[in-house]
Amino acid sequence: MVEAAQDILKVNGLSTSFLLREGEIKAVDNVSFSLKKGEVLALVGESGSGKTVACLSLLRLIRWPPGKIKSGEVILDGQNLFDIPLKDMHKIRGLGIAMILQEPMSSLNPSIIIGRQIQEAVELNQGLSGEEAKKKAIEMLELVRIPSPEKRYYNYPHQLSGGMKQRIMIAMALSCKPKVLIADEPTKSLDVTIQAQILRLMQALRNDIDTTILFVTSDLGIVAEMADRVAIMYAGQVIEICDVFKLFTNPAHPYTKGIMKSIMALKTGERLNIISGDPPNLMALPTGCTFHPRCDYCQEKCRTEVPQYDDISGEGTHMVRCHFPLGVDKTQAEGKGK
Amino acid sequence: MGMGKYILQRLAFTILVVLVISILVFVLTRVVGNPVDILLPLTATTEQRELLTKQLGLDRPMIQQLGDFLKSAATLDFGDSWTQRRPSMEVIFDYLPISALLILCAMAIAVLVAFPLGIIAAYKRGSLLDRFLTVLSLVGICMPPFWIGLMLMFFFAVKLGWLPTSGIGTWKHFILPAVTISFRPMGNLAQIVRYEMTQQLGEMYAITARAKGVREINLLRKHALKNIMTSSITMIGNDYCKQLGGLSAAVEVVYGFPGFGHLIKETIQSMDYPLLQAEVFFTAVIVCLINLIVDILYAAFDPRIRY
Amino acid sequence: MAKKNTIKNTAKKKVTLWKRFRNNKAALIACIVLIVLLTMIFAASVFTSYNVNTSDLRARLSPPGTPGRAGNSNHILGTDQLGRDLFARLLYGGRASLRVGFTVTVIGAIIGIVLGLSAGYFGGWTDMIIMRLVDIWSSAPTLLIAMTVVMIMGPGEGNLIIALSIASWTLFCRMARSQALVMRNSPMVESGHAIGVSTPQIMSKHVAPNILSPLVTTFVIETAHFINAEANLSFLGFGVQPPDTSWGLILGEGRKYLVQAPWIVIYPGLVIGITVLCLNLIGDWIRDEFDPLAVKH
Amino acid sequence: MINDESIKKSLVSVRNIKKYFPVGGGLISKAKSYVHAVDDVSLDIYTGQTLGVVGESGCGKTTMGRLVLKLLNKTAGEIYFKGEDIYKYNKQQAKHFRTKAQLIFQDSFSSFDSRNKIGKIVGEPLVVHNVAKGQELEDRVAGLLRTVGLKPELMDEYPYTLAAGQKQCVGVARSIALYPEFIVADEPISALDVSVRAMMLNLLKDLQKSHNLTYMFISHDIRVVRWLSSHIAIMYVGKLVEYAETPEVFAHRLHPYTEALLTAVPIEDPTLRHIKCEILLGEVPSPVDPPPGCRFAPRCFLANERCFKEDPQLEERRPGHWVACFEDFEGQAEIS
Amino acid sequence: AGRADKESITIALQGELTTLDAQYPDDGNMRPITQNIYDTLYVLEKETLEPKPWLATGMNLVDSLTWEFKLREGVKFHDGSPLTVEDVVFSINRNISPELNSQFLNSVDAIDHAEAVDANTFRIVTKEPDPLLLKRLTLIPILSKAFTEAHTANELTLVANGTGPYKFVEWKSGSHVKITANENYWGEAPAIKNATYRFIEEKLTALSALQAGEVDLAVNILPEYVENTPKVFTNTSFETYWVRFNQIPENNSVFKNKDLRLAANYAIDFNTIAEALFLGYATPCQGQMGRDGYVGYNPNIIEYPYDVEKAKELMKAAGYNGEEIEFVSQRGRWLKDGELTEAIASYLLEAGFNVKTKILSWSEWLNVLFDKTKAPDIILSSNSNDFFDMDRPFSACVLSTSSQSAMNNPEYDAAILAARQELDTAKRQAMYEDLAAKFHEDPFALYTLSINDLHGGAADLNWTPRRDTRLYLIEMSFSD
Ligand SMILES: Nc1ncnc2c1ncn2[C@@H]1O[C@H](COP(=O)(O)OP(=O)(O)OP(=O)(O)O)[C@@H](O)[C@H]1O
Ligand SMILES: Nc1ncnc2c1ncn2[C@@H]1O[C@H](COP(=O)(O)OP(=O)(O)OP(=O)(O)O)[C@@H](O)[C@H]1O
C-alpha cells in the first residue's frame, strides 16, 4: 500500500444515483481511487459508464433533483469535501479541483467575452482583480497558445473554433491554479488533428506546471498517450485500476481484456473480438458481477456474488473487481478475496 | 448586413404591414357597416340621414373612397373623427400615451415580480415553493383579467378604500389597473423565466462556471440572466403589443380608465371609421416598432446575433 | 447534461402512459376536474332541473342556497338579475364558451396547419408568401379587427367564432411550418427517400403524424386561450348575445351587481379560470410527456 | 485509372462532382456565397470492394455519400452506377436504383419513424417496392433480423426499447432488405461504444462477403477505415487529396495532409508515446468560398508560392495511387 | 362636521361627451354640462313643465307663423362681450341649418328662420303654426356669433362661450370636464362654484366611486344600488319603453291582427316588471304612451290588467297558431334594456306566443328599425318625450311617414297632423285624448313603462331632480 500522505486526492466508496420516476440509476457505485501529486490518472469507460457523474460528484455538482450523492468520501489534501457545507463548496471548486468539460462548444457562456470568463476564474481563485486579473487572463491565453491574445480577449465564444474554445477551457481551468485538474473528455468532439494539438498542449502544460490530472476519456489511444495510471469504469463501478503499461500488456478484467483484444485486431486486420451482449441497463443492473452476462469466463459465483475490489499486484498498484481475474491464479485470487 | 440597412428593411416591412391592414379594415368597414344610423339620434329624419351620408362621402364609389383614404393616410391624416368631430390623430394622441404608460407600468410590475419569482423557482425547482409559484403564475394566465379587475376594485377600492376606484389624475389611479393588467404578462414571464433558467442552470457552461468556483447566486446573476433575456424580451414585447392592441380594453372599462383600449371599444361601437382607421394604423405601427426594438435588443444580449 | 437515452428508453417500455400520467398529479387532477366539468356541462339537464331562460323576477339576485320556487331544488349558486338559476346558467353557458373556444381553435388549426405544412414543404415562393402573410398578420391588431368584425356583422356566437378565427391560425401555421422544416431535413425523411418512398407518402405517413404532438399541445393551450378570449369579448358586449348564454356573457351582464350579488361575478370567473387552468395543465403535461425537447412558444 | 474506361469496369464512378450549398442571402436577395462542400472529386469504386472516405469534420464526406446515392442535387459533374449516369435516370430507373443502392446512417435511431415497430421499419423497403407482403413479408423481416444478429421477436418492439448497438443493427437490416449492391455507410459506428463497435464492424464485413456488397465507408477514424476498407480516399475541405489502396496509402503517404492526419491519431501503445513526429498546426479552414490554390497550403509545411495560387489536380503518382499535390512528398513517420 | 369644500362638486356621468358644440349632438353626456354653460331663450318651469322666459323676456304672436320676442338686456358672454339680438338670430339659424345637420334638427326644424327686428327684438318664423315653439326654444343654446365664427368647426368642439352660470375650464380627454362659476352671471349666483364631471362608464365603478366619496353625484345609477347609496335622488322622467307591433300592410306579421296586439298587452305583468326588475323606479304605462303631466294625457284610460287567460282567449279567437314571432331588441343602450327584453319575452312565451328573441348590435338594430322591409314582428324601442307633449310619441311611432313607425293608417295620420298645428291648448288636449283612447282600443305597441331618473349622491347634497332631467348646478348645494 502506498501511504495516504502522498495522495493528493482520495476517493472512497463514492456512490451517486439519479432518482427518476422510472427508478434509480446507480450512475456511480462504490467507486474508489486515488491520485498522487503530479500524476495523470485516466478514467476510462464507455459512454454512460458514469465517468462524468463521478467527476461532478467530486465537486459536488450533482443537482438534486434528480441526482444525489449517496455515500463515500472525497479527501482532497486531507480534507473531506463532503464535510464542508454545500454553500462553501465554491471555495473548493476552482482552487481545489478545477474541471474541463467534454463539450467545448457549449461549455462557455455564449454571451460573455472569453477574456472575462477567464478573468472571472482568476479573480475568484488567485485573489487578483481589475487590470491585474485581466493581464493574468491574457497571459493564460498566451499560455494555451492562442495567437494575438489581447484581441482574442474580447471575442465571444461563437467567434472561435472548437479547438480554440477547448484551449480557452483549459486556460480557464488552469487559471484557477487547481490542486487537481479534471479533464472530462476534453477532445471528444474535436477532429484528430485538433485533438493532437490539444493533447500536445496538455502534455506540455503538465510538464511546465506539474498539476495532478484526472483525465477522463473513452479512447485508449489517448490513454496510451497521456496517462500514468488507468482506472477502467464499467456500469458505474471502477473494475480495474493499474499502471498504463500493465493495462496494455496484462489486463486482468475480462472486459478490459476484451476491449484490448479488439483494439489490437484493428491494427492487424483480423476479425475483431466481440464482447457479446448489450451494455448494461443502469436501472436494472445484473446481480452479482455487473459484467457477468457478457463475460466469457462467467461462473455461478459471478451471477450471485458481488466481486470485491482486490489488489492482485500485492502492492496496491493493480486493483481488480473480479472473482476470477485473468492471468492470476484462481486459488490465489480466491484466497485474496477472503 | 449593417444595422442601418436592417432597420430600413424592417421599416419597409412596417409600411407594407400597415398598408395591408389599413386597406383590409377599410374595405371591411365600408362593405358591411352602415354608420349613418348610429351617428344620428333615433328620431332623425330620412333627409337628415341622406345629408349625413353625403357629408361623410359615403355615397361615392368604394374605389374612390379608398383612393382618397390612401392619399390622405399617406400624410397621416385620417380625417375628423365622426363622433368627436376633431382630427382623429388628435384623439389618438389624447388616449394613446396614457395607455402606453399604463401598460408600461403593468409590464414593469410584471418584470419586477416575475423575474425574482421565476429565478427563485428555477433555483429551488421541485420544491414546494416552486410549485406554489408555478401555480400562481398559471392563475395569472388563466383568470380573466377583467374579473381580477373587478375583484381588486371591490376589495381595495370599495371595501378597504385604499385606492381610487377609477379615473385618472394621480399615480394612485394607476395602481389598480396596472396591477390588474400585469397579471397575465407576469404569469407568462414567470413561466418562461423559470423554464429558461432551469434550462440555463443545466447547461454545460453553468457547470463550467460552478466548477471554477462561481457561487450559485452569481451564476444566476452574472451568467444565466443575460442568456434568458432574449426569450424574456420577446415575451414582454409580445404582451405589450397585445395589451395595447385592445386586450387591455376590458380592464380599462372596468376601471373607467380613459385609455386606448377604452377608446378602441367605443370607436368600434360607434362605427367611427376615421378614428378606427387611425387606431388600426397606430397599433400596427407600434407593434412593428416594438418588434424592431425587440430585435435590436436581441443583439445587445446575444452576441451571436448581428444584423 | 449527459446522454440518458439508453436508460430512459429501456425504462420507457415498462412505464405505461397511465402510470406516467399518475406521476403528474397536477395534470391528473386537472383531467379529472375537466372531465367532471364537461360531464356536467354536456349532461346539464341531469344536474339541474332549471331552465336557463326561465326568469323569475321575484327571485332576482337571490343568494346561493335560496330555496327555489314550487318544488324546485335550491339555487345552489343563487340567481341572476332575472331570477334565473345561476348554476343552470353556468352549465348551459359553458356549452357556448367551450364551443367557441374549441371551434375557433379547430378552424385556426386546420387553416394554420395546411398553410404551414405547405410553406414548410414547398418552400421557395410558397413559403415566402405564406410566411409574409403570417408576419403581417402577427403585426396586425387582431383583437381590434376581431371586435370590428363582430360589430359590423353583428354580435353572436357564429360571428364571434369567425372573428376570433382571424387570430387563431398564425400560431399553428408557424409551428407546422417549423416542424415541417425540421422534418424535411431529418434523417427520417432522408431514410425514406433512400429506400424509395415517394414524397407524398413520406409527408402523410411519417411527417404529419410526427409533428402531431407539439400541435396537440398547442391545440389544448390555444383552446384555453380562446375560452378566455370569448369571455373577454362577451364581457365587452362583442360576443354571445342573449337569449343564448356563455360564461363571458353571464359575467358581462352580472358585473353591475357585484356589490349586491357577488356570486354572479365570482362563480363564472372561477369556472372560466378553472377550465382554462385545467386545459393549460393538461397542455403542459402533453408537452412534457410527448415532446420533451419542444421549446415553449 | 480514373478515366472513361474505368467507368465501365467500376460499380460506381464519380467524375468531377461538385456540390455547392448557398449560404446567407434570403429568398429575395441572391445568395451571396457558397459552401464548397464537395469540389471537383473523381474516383471509382469497384464491385465487392470498400472505399473508405476519411477526413476531418466538414470536409464533405457526408455530402459525397448523399451525392452518390442521388439524395442531393449535384451542382456539376457526373456519377455513374454500372456505367449509367444516375442523374439522368428516368422515374422507373430511379426507383430501381433505390433498390440497388442504400444508406446506413450514423444514428439509425433518428432515421426511424419512432412511432413504428421494428418489423414495420425493417419491412418498409419491401412494402414500398412491392417485394413482399403478408406472411412472406414477416418471414423476410425475421430473416433480415437474424442476418444482422437480432432476435426475430424484436419485430414487435419499438426501436427506443433497444440498446444503441441493436438500433444500428436494425438500421443495417433495413438497408439490406432489398439486396442492394452498393451501400454508403456514413459513420455507422462513430456513435457506438468500443465494445459494440467491434460487433458492428464484423457484421459489415460478414455482410459484404455473404451479399457481395460494395461499400462506401465514411469515417473520421482512420484506424477503423484501415481495418475495413480496400481503398482509402482522403478528403480535405471538399477536395479529394489522396486516393489508393489501403496498404499503399499507409506505406506511401504522398500527400502532406495524409501524413499529418495519420500521425495525429493517438497510438494505442504507451511505449511509443514519445516518438511522435510534428503535429499539424492551425485549424481546418471554412469551406465557404475558399481562396484559390491548394486548400491545405495554409497549414502545409511544404507550401510554396505556387500552392497558394494554383489548385493541384489529382494525378497518378504511383500505380493506382492518386494524389493532388505539387510537391514530391512521401511520408516518413512510422505508423503503427 | 360636514365637508370642507362646499363649493365644489364632482359628478359622475355615464360617458364622455363628444363635443362642446352644444348645437350639434344629441348627447346625453354633453347636455348635463352644456346646460350649465349656455342659456336658452326659454326654460321649462320646474313643476308645471310650462315654458318660461329666460334669455327672452316676453313673447308676442304676430300671426300664426310669426313670433316676436324681446331679449333680456345686460347679459354678457363669458368672454365679456354683450349678448345681442344678432347672436340670438345667428344661434337659431345656425341650429336649423342643414350645413350643421344638428342631430336634433328634427326637434327644431319646424322653425323656418329667425330675424332681428331692433336692438332687443327679434322674430322667429315657423313653417306651419307650431304650438310647441316655445318648448323647442328650450333646446337651442345661444352662442356668441363673433366667437363661433372666429373658430373652425374642429375648434368649436373644444371651446365654449355661453351666457350661462358656469364657464368652461378644461376638458381632459377621457377623464373629466371642469367648469367654474361665472362671476358676471346675470342671474342669481350659484352656491356651487366648481364642478368636475367625470366620465365613468361602468355602473359599478360609478357606484364604487360614489361609495368611496370620490364623486358627489352619480347620475343614472341602477335601482339595485339604492341601498348602497348614501342619498338617492329620483323623479319621473320622459323615457318610455315601447314594443312596436309590425302592422305594415306589405309585411306578413301576425300582429296585423288587433286581437293579438291586445292579447300581448294583456299577457305582460308590467307592474311586476316595474317592481321586481326596476325595484319600483319605473312607472308602468297606463294603457297609453302618455302619462300624467303630458299635454294630451288621457286620465280616463285604465291600464290593461295582467290577464293571461284573457290573452289566451283573444289569441284563440284570432286564430293564433303558434306562428313564430320575431322579437328584436338590443342591449346596453338604455337602462336594463336587455333584461327588460328577456322579461317581456318570457311573459309572452308563457302566454303562448312563440317568441324568438334576437338581440342585435346597436347598428343592426337601427337598421332593422328603420328599414321597413326588414321590420320584425315586434321590436323594443324607447321614446323620449322631452316636450312632455303627445305630439312627440304619436308623430314618431304612429305617423306613417315617420322612420320609426310600422303602420299606415291615413285616419290616424290626419288626426296627428291636425293636432300638431292646433294652437289652442284645450282643443289640442281633446284631440290627443281622443287619439289615446283609440290607441288603447287598437294598440300600436306594447305600452311598456317609463323609467324614472335615479341618481345617487352624497348624503349632504341638497337637490331635487327635475322632471325634465336637466342637471342645473345652480339648483344644487351642500348642507352643513
Ligand atoms: N441529469 C441526469 N439525470 C438522469 N440520469 C443521468 C443524469 N446525468 C447522468 N445520468 C445517468 O448517469 C449515467 C452515467 O452518465 P455519465 O455522464 O457519467 O456517463 P459518461 O461515462 O460520462 O458517458 P459519456 O462518455 O457519454 O460522457 C448515464 O447512464 C446517465 O443515464
Ligand atoms: N444542407 C446544407 N446547407 C448548407 N451547407 C451544408 C449543408 N449540408 C452540408 N453543408 C456544409 O457542407 C460542408 C460539408 O458537410 P458534410 O456534412 O458533407 O461534412 P462531413 O465531412 O460529413 O462532416 P462531419 O464529419 O462533421 O459529418 C460543411 O461545411 C457543411 O456545413
Ligand SMILES: [Mg+2]
Ligand atoms: Mg461524460
Ligand SMILES: [Mg+2]
Ligand atoms: Mg458527416
